[in-house]
Amino acid sequence: MINSILEIIKDNFYHRESSNDLQIRCPYCGDSRSNPRTCSLYISKKPVGKYNTYVYHCFRASCKAKGTLYDLLLDLGLLSQLNKEQISFLLTNYNKHKLHGKLNYNDTDNKIIGKNFILKTYSSDSKNDEKINYIKKRLGIDYIPKFLKKYIVTHVEVKKYSSDFKIKPYILKMINKTFVGFKTYNGSKIIFRNVNADMNSHMKIRYYNLRLKPEVDYFIITPNSNVFNPLKKGKIFLAEGIFSLLHGYFGILRKNIINHNDNLLLGATLGGSVKTFNLLYNYIVYTFGVPDWDVFILSDTDININMYKSFSKNVIGNLNILYNHGKNDFGEEIGSLIVEQF
Secondary structure (H helix, E strand, C coil), X not given: CHHHHHHHHHCCXXXXXXCCEEEECCCCCCCCCCCCCCCCEEEXXXXXXXXXECEEEECCCCXXXXXXXXXXXXXXXXXXXXCHHHXXXXXXXXXXXXXXXXXXXXXXXXXXXXXXEEEEECCCCHHHHHHHHXXXXXXXXXXXXXXXXXXXXXXXXXXXXXXXXXXXXHHHHHHHHHEEEEECCCCCEEEEEECCCCCXXXXXXXXXXXXXXXXXXXXXXXXXXXXCCCCCCCEEEEEECHHXXXXXXXXXXXXXXXXXXXXXXXXXXCCCCCHHHXXXXXXXXXXXXXXXXXXXXXXXXXCCHHHHHHHHCCCCCCEEEEEECCCCCCCCCCCCEEEEEC
């Protein structure tokens, strides 16, 4: 089986090989510029390591790219050339390999302390009533569930300014007075929303994205960390925007389409087009090791299902496109659902 998979790579890259490895020019660093025949990226022909997985590794000192063979094929856009048997073969022990040393579920108690700042998260302080009530109203819930509390940011304190962390004093004052935000998965950004901005007003700032670290990051959440297990089949729900994702999740939960004990991951793009779902999905696959999970997109109504065709090629599990019938998106009241499948 491994030989037929490696043949696909050989058909697309200059290569050399030995009995143990296939060697290609590294697509990550570009490899040697002086010698076009240099092949610095090695792909194992036999499963290696603790988790008995096929891996790759670039041995250029300036690169050191490494990962699983599945990751490499995903990056190269070659997964669509594999059949289901080949993909299943590659996924053997993939989850265990990706899970090792990756996940951390430590909760924080009302504060996230960084080098240059302190973020105050959800608390029952009456000073936050307006901000918390805004979230409850937008999400259609009566209380803030525990899994969401550590992602809600109500205030920002600056310890010191630096080249990596800049915020103007008037913006800081504005955030602390009338803005509430959500922390992204790795804490590199806070996506703030003005709770007082009139939807029809052009005089107030409605949104503000505060960058804390220069990393690629998304809003990703596990509604039940006690149940979440990447080693078991689960479901990924994606939406464009945090409020659409969470409002949609709670609405679908009330309709008993999913329940609290399901093995779920929720992810939101931070704006953009349908193409951003590819980036978010790949990020989730890399971070959590769940390439075979079924995917459910909570789509805006004006996005035709045909626009998701290119995205469907990356999804190994079932891809389902959900529409909130009669509404613009899942940020509005959840009515009847229209489900399209690839």
